[in-house]
Amino acid sequence: MAAAASIVCSSFKSPSLQSNEVNHVGLAISQPTIPSKKNLRWFGRKDNKEMSISVRTKAMVSNEGDLLVKESPTSLDAIEDIGVVGVHHVGLLCENLERSLDFYQNVLGLEINEARPHDKLPYRGAWLWVGSEMIHLMELPNPDPLTGRPEHGGRDRHACIAIRDVSKLKALLDKAGIPYTLSRSGRPAIFTRDPDANALEFTQVDF
Known part of the structure; x- marks a missing residue:
């Protein structure tokens, strides 16, 4: 009691x-x-x-006078039971699907996952392969402003994509005239934004 x-x-x-x-x-x-x-x-x-x-x-306090501590409803066992295995996809909003696909396909070189359905959702979109995971582009009103965001995407909500060579991506962004910032910690990573100001990080990893 x-x-x-x-x-x-x-x-x-x-x-x-x-x-x-x-x-x-x-x-x-x-x-x-x-x-x-x-x-x-x-x-x-x-x-x-x-x-x-x-x-x-x-x-x-129990009848014997001992203090009873209520356990947290979330335990390590409960977390393990749901079977987390990885990130399946990241959803990003875009104003114009074709404009966004031009960036993700023609600049970044991502391929569309044709197996994912497009006609079962009440809005236009596309699924793009990122290794074994995906980006889901959704043509919906974006509540985030296009201006006033941090110059460095690492200080904003962002998705991170692992790549093999940051220097090659840097050359592609320079050629396309797309602004970017480098990692402030000095590690090989680039931050940029897509046409709808969604922040993207590209970090170099060894495969």
Whole structure:
């Protein structure tokens, strides 16, 4: 059942000791709760020989007086049970599907996954292969503004694509006149944006 618990910290000074010396300290804690002003009370005596702090808080206490700690509903076993194996795809919004496909296909060289259905959704779109995963382009109104976004895509929401050679992508972006920024940490990575200002990171990895 629920009961009120107290945290009391007290110090007692012997009359034979100096005013700043303490020969006994008592501390009892029932729950690690940060007190608020309304449940914090100070008690003291004018002669400064006794002072205590009392904090009233709520705790779950069993009939035997033991504190019961409620377990988190999310445990490691529960996470493992759902069987996470990887990222299947990333969904990106675009204003004009053809304009976006020109960027993703003709600049980045991504291929469309023709096996994914297009006619079962109430909006236009395309699935593009990114290794064994995909990008799903969706022609829908984009709630994100085109201006006022961070120049460096790493400071914005972004999708990261692993590539073999950052220098080759850099040359392609330069040729297409597409702006980009390099990783601020010095690692081989480039950040750029698609025609709808969706931020993309390309990081160089060894396969």
